[in-house]
Amino acid sequence: VEGDNWIRRASEMFQKAGYPTERDDRPELFDQDFPMTDVAVYAGWYALHLTGPFRREGFRFQPGAVAYHIHSSSAASLRSRTSFWAGPLLDRGAAATMGNVFEPYLMMSPHVDVFFRKLLDGATFIEAAYASQPVLSWQTTFVGDPLYRPFAVALDDQIARLTVDKRPELHWAYLRKANLLVQRGRKDEAFALCREQAVRLGSPVLWEWLADAQLVSSNAAEAVKLYQKAMEQGNDPHRQLRLARKLAQAHEANQQPSLGLAVYEGLIRAHPHHGHLADFYRRARDLAEAANDTAKAAEMQTCLDQLLAAGKPK
Numbered sequence: 001v002e003g004d005n006w007i008r009r010a011s012e013m014f015q016k017a018g019y020p021t022e023r024d025d026r027p028e029l030f031d032q033d034f035p036m037t038d039v040a041v042y043a044g045w046y047a048l049h050l051t052g053p054f055r056r057e058g059f060r061f062q063p064g065a066v067a068y069h070i071h072s073s074s075a076a077s078l079r080s081r082t083s084f085w086a087g088p089l090l091d092r093g094a095a096a097t098m099g100n101v102f103e104p105y106l107m108m109s110p111h112v113d114v115f116f117r118k119l120l121d122g123a124t125f126i127e128a129a130y131a132s133q134p135v136l137s138w139q140t141t142f143v144g145d146p147l148y149r150p151f152a153v154a155l156d157d158q159i160a161r162l163t164v165d166k167r168p169e170l171h172w173a174y175l176r177k178a179n180l181l182v183q184r185g186r187k188d189e190a191f192a193l194c195r196e197q198a199v200r201l202g203s204p205v206l207w208e209w210l211a212d213a214q215l216v217s218s219n220a221a222e223a224v225k226l227y228q229k230a231m232e233q234g235n236d237p238h239r240q241l242r243l244a245r246k247l248a249q250a251h252e253a254n255q256q257p258s259l260g261l262a263v264y265e266g267l268i269r270a271h272p273h274h275g276h277l278a279d280f281y282r283r284a285r286d287l288a289e290a291a292n293d294t295a296k297a298a299e300m301q302t303c304l305d306q307l308l309a310a311g312k313p314k
Contacts (some may be wrong), residue, residue, distance in 0.1 A: 003070050007043050013113070014041065016121055018179040020172075020209075032276035037277045038172070038205070042089075043099040045070035050088040053238075064150055064168070066119065066149055068098050070109060075099025075141050086143060088133035096125050096144025104139035110211035122152045147241075155180070156306065171197075171205040204234030208243060211250070220254035241267065241274075248283065257290035268303075278307050 004025070010024040015285040024030065029043075030052035040062040047249035048071060053059060059132070061067060067089045069076075073088035075098070082088055085101040098110055110132040118128035126146035133140060153161070155177060162170040174197045181190035191210065211226035234240055244263055251260035264284035269276065283301035 003045055003106055003112075007045070009113040010043055010116045013117055013120055015179075016183075018176040019089075019149075020175060020179065029298055031275050035238040035245075037239045037242070038062055039067075040065045040172075041068075041116070042067040043116070044092075047071065048073060050085055055082075055087065059092055059093075061089075061092070061106075062172075063095070064148075065094045066096045066116075066125075066144075066150060068095040068115070069183065070106070071177050072100055072103040072105075075101050075143075078141075080239050084140070090143065094147055098129060098140065098142045100139050101141055101155070104137065108133075108135050108137065108139070110140060119149075120151050122149060131185055135250075138145070144290070171201055171203045173201060174201075174203075175205060175209050178206075192248050196230075202233050204230040204236075204239060204243075206215075207233065208246075211246065215246070215250055215253065218253070223250040224254055224258065241271070245283075248287070252287060252290065257287045258293070261287040261291055261293070261296065278304060281307065 008023070008025075011021050015021045022036070022257065024249035029047055030036065032053060034053045034057050036053040042061075042065070044067045047069070050069075064177060068090070069085040071085060073084055076084045078087045078090070078275065083089040084099070086097050089097045092146075098115075100109060110129065111134065112132070115128050118131045119125070123131070124146060125144050125148040126142070129142040155173065159170065159173045159177070161167075162173055174193065178190040178194045181187070181193065194206045195212050198210065207226050207230035211223045211230060214220075214226060215223040224247065227243055227250055231243050231247070234243065244267055248260035248263040251257065251263065261284055264280050264287065267274075268277065268280050268284065271280070274280070279306035281300050285297050285304065288294075288297035288300055
């Protein structure tokens, strides 16, 4: 579907530019308990009203965020915090958004890839909006400062400004720089930069990046240490939950399934009503089996069966 292709191409653009990117190609929507944090750019489709982690109490976009959800009625109202998309996205902190007030059909909607390509090239919001529209009509509306240029500042200049202003976004600027160094074949330099800044800033963001890189490189023992460091220095509950699941994965890769099992048992105790509780039980069961703990595996399976029989989340 062409809408998927637009989003896929936009995702690839941001990855190439060094931004950490999460792309989900599944037909299902993100659920409310998906541990999404630190969102600066969002593009998705196709639900009538705001859904997923955006409905979570306390969810906020990063300052300056740009967000868009493709739907025929995404901007049918700008005055509601819960109905449709444009209004709710603004209510949750997006600095700029766009949407349709009536059916424009897909190919006459703003082309997501063109819009973000223009922004990444340093265009203003209104320039990118104009370029992304194959036709000009009353169906589409753009909401935000027309002269906003979110990607106008070069990365090193951005780091310098954020350092002077002591802004928390500095963590993400260094992460982007590390990603660009990796793309250029300078992996050791990227790791050294991230470790130095993770220590200096006390950054769970950078510790998590380092841990992910070690896990991908099959250095599970080091990944365990780094995920633990990230958890020690973080306090966002959704990041902590994501880190815990990654930590369990690292324990398993390090041939220590019993430690991974302990992580999931802790999650089950701490989040007895979580939307992913059934998956916690499944992972705990599998790790118990890997640890040859048949009694614990049977216990986790029994709890899972009872949860599913009660019609609880899958």
